[in-house]
Amino acid sequence: MTVLIGTLTLTIIGGLCAALLNYATRYFKTNSEAIIELINTRLPQTQCAQCGYPGCRPYAEAISKGDPINKCPPGGTALIQELADLLGREQVPLDTSYGESLPPRVAVIREAECIGCTLCAIACPVDAIIGAPQMMHSVISRDCTGCDLCLEPCPVDCIDMIVVKTVEVRPLRLPRIDQDALDLIQYDCIHCGLCEPSCPRELAPQALFWHRTEPERLQSLNLADCIECRLCDRVCPSNIPLTASFQAAKQRQYELDQSRAKAREAQARFERRQRRVSRVQAKVRARPNKQDRLSMIDRLRNQKS
């Protein structure tokens, strides 16, 4: 008897919980749009489809469903780190089976050789190639995302990919210093804090140096206010090239801002193109096919006779 009561009670409790949860599922609709949008704004928006998805947004959707974050060669290691931070995932190296991470490039058409076939313009995901049929084509380099998609369709191979020169923001000509060298000397900092009172803009050079690879932290520490006076370099007992590291950080920040702006623009162009393509396709589909046209002509002829 007790066993029966026990079983029954447990079943009833379980059933009640299940019913309540079932009701709650219907009440709380899953809101996955917001997270996809957050991932999408971090992707480089080259629309190059190297990840195996038709564009950046489809890949963002796939990531939000658990796809690996290391399939984007244009984004490279920086993107993987950013996504790992955002989603709380593990940092993994770039999966090179999807392509190598290359410096930012643009396509340039050797215009003397172009035969005006328009195949590249059709392939371009952001409508950055202009030119009428049988006429010379040209790439609007400002809008080109360097996705390589125009290379393959070109029948005369007249498109080159050219590495874009990055603009340098270096008002003071300090010796250039790279990240690996800084990583080696970072343990030279003894946290003495001598640099802090030396700063005429009342910044915290020590903190700036320690967080030099974290853009958000740098912004809250007002890196932009640094006037690169080199007073902190002078007082540092370990001779750490602080100002040079701040310049490098500013350069990275500048490049990041540039690529973000470019990504936003490319995304807008890609979406406009998608809308245009679907509009044209709808029109083509609405057009009567050959059979229908012929039968229509026959019908009209019969009516006349």
Added chain:
Amino acid sequence: MSDALVILLGTIFVNNFVMVQFLGLCPFMGASQKIDSAIGMAAATTFVLTLACAASYLLEHYLLQPLNLEYLRIITFIVLIAALVQFAEMVIRATQPLLYQVLGLFIPLITTNCAVLGVALLNVRHQHSLFQSIVYGFGAALGFSMVLIVFAAMRERQTSADIPKPFRGAAINMISAGLLSLAFMGFTGMNG
């Protein structure tokens, strides 16, 4: 009222569930990587723990005891907690999708957070009233939250600290958790 205050302070500081009774160490180590996710985890656990205490009290006193089914206590409590965790997961997924991505696996793991079941069972053992049970659960959750967030803050600071190579990773986390626990021993004996 003062009784409630004693229970609250007792569970937060003196008998802190993580640092003194060593319950719920899995999320304490797992979800303390970043302070944001720690706060999310703390909020979710607080929600589950407080509700679980109230619900388990009602279950115990209006169902299990009248029917002489005390031997089913653990399994019914677990079913109840699992349902509450599922509910919390749904709420988080609907309202905070980013937090859901970050916490991911750790939300269902609240079910196996022994602090949740432990508090529900301790409520029965101490023969708390409904109000006392809720305060006890809420205090336990606050203590858990505080320790989790403090530990996450410590770990965030450690990322920029110059830690000797052999101590990096899990080792330094264990050491700092141990030091934090030692600090909590200072509260022992405050309410006798």
